[in-house]
Amino acid sequence: MEGIKISNVSFSYENGFLAVDDVSLQIDSGENIAIVGQNGAGKTTFVKMFNGLLRPQQGTILVDGENTSDQTVAQLSKKVGYVFQNPGDQIFNRTVFDEIAYTLRYRKLPESEVEEKVMDAAELCGVTDDLKLNPYDLPFSLRKFVTIASVIAMGAKYIILDEPTAGQDLVGLERQRSIILELLKRGKTVVTITHDMEFVAENFERVVVMTDKKIIADDTCSEIFWNFEILEKSAIKQLPVSILAGRLGLNKKIVHIDQLIDCLERG
Numbered sequence: 001m002e003g004i005k006i007s008n009v010s011f012s013y014e015n016g017f018l019a020v021d022d023v024s025l026q027i028d029s030g031e032n033i034a035i036v037g038q039n040g041a042g043k044t045t046f047v048k049m050f051n052g053l054l055r056p057q058q059g060t061i062l063v064d065g066e067n068t069s070d071q072t073v074a075q076l077s078k079k080v081g082y083v084f085q086n087p088g089d090q091i092f093n094r095t096v097f098d099e100i101a102y103t104l105r106y107r108k109l110p111e112s113e114v115e116e117k118v119m120d121a122a123e124l125c126g127v128t129d130d131l132k133l134n135p136y137d138l139p140f141s142l143r144k145f146v147t148i149a150s151v152i153a154m155g156a157k158y159i160i161l162d163e164p165t166a167g168q169d170l171v172g173l174e175r176q177r178s179i180i181l182e183l184l185k186r187g188k189t190v191v192t193i194t195h196d197m198e199f200v201a202e203n204f205e206r207v208v209v210m211t212d213k214k215i216i217a218d219d220t221c222s223e224i225f226w227n228f229e230i231l232e233k234s235a236i237k238q239l240p241v242s243i244l245a246g247r248l249g250l251n252k253k254i255v256h257i258d259q260l261i262d263c264l265e266r267g
């Protein structure tokens with residue numbers, strides 16, 4: 001029963017706009033999944049339903065076998081942590097420490113435990129030196145890490161990262177990668193929405209593609225990046241390394257430079 005089971009969910013905004021149309025997905029405990037797809041495909045709307053920030057008008061979502069419709073956002077946030085796409089929608093405390101500590105204090109944890117969890121999450125997200133600063137005095141890239149730290153500190157088992165790679169340089173991307181790996185090591189399940197296809201190829205085995213309110217593919221990274229119909233429908237460019245492998249006539253679905261080198265070295 002563990003995992004998130006989404007069955008035939010649909011969601012329309014108040015103005016009547018249908019943003020997610022009859023979508024189903026099974027996420028198993030411990031998985032590391034990327035969700036990709038063009039702007040406006042419905043990715044953010046879809047994942048916000050996992051922890052009750054949005055409620056589906058149709059369909060059901062079970063988290064570890066329990067229907068989300070029977071639970072409040074506060075109850076769900078203990079199991080499913082969502083890092084907002086835009087840090088400005090999430091941050092409202094005056095210091096980084098208070099921001100990361102907010103939910104823990106709301107849950108009335110002893111201050112020593114709050115501090116321990118804040119320090120752990122801050123360390124993992126590289127914001128230890130910024131704890132006394134106002135989050136809004138930090139650059140966007142670091143502010144995103146503050147929001148990730150807040151969600152990690154809350155200890156949820158399922159963690160959804162909405163565009164953690166946006167606006168990040170190589171150091172930021174490497175940190176994102178190490179955060180995901182550490183979360184998986186800790187037994188968490190991670191769902192990452194991203195537009196960075198190289199990041200996808202380097203870090204994910206399973207890739208879900210959303211286009212125009214629906215999931216149109218759910219497959220391995222190699223299959224997705226070599227499925228020209230899916231790439232065209234979702235306006236995703238094939239990776240340069242895959243294009244090169246194709247031009248070289250290599251008979252393999254290469255998505256990573258190491259695979260290409262390996263293939264060339266073996267002749």
Ligand SMILES: Nc1ncnc2c1ncn2[C@@H]1O[C@H](COP(=O)(O)OP(=O)(O)OP(=O)(O)O)[C@@H](O)[C@H]1O
Nearest residue numbers: 013014015017019038039040041042043044045046
């Ligand atoms: N509050 C809202 N009211 C009405 N329509 C909305 C609202 N929020 C989002 N939408 C619309 O719903 C659709 C899906 O938006 P959503 O943010 O889920 O897409 P997305 O796949 O996350 O896109 P992006 O990659 O740009 O973040 C878009 O057409 C968007 O304009």
Ligand SMILES: [Mg+2]
Nearest residue numbers: 043044045085
């Ligand atoms: Mg989005």
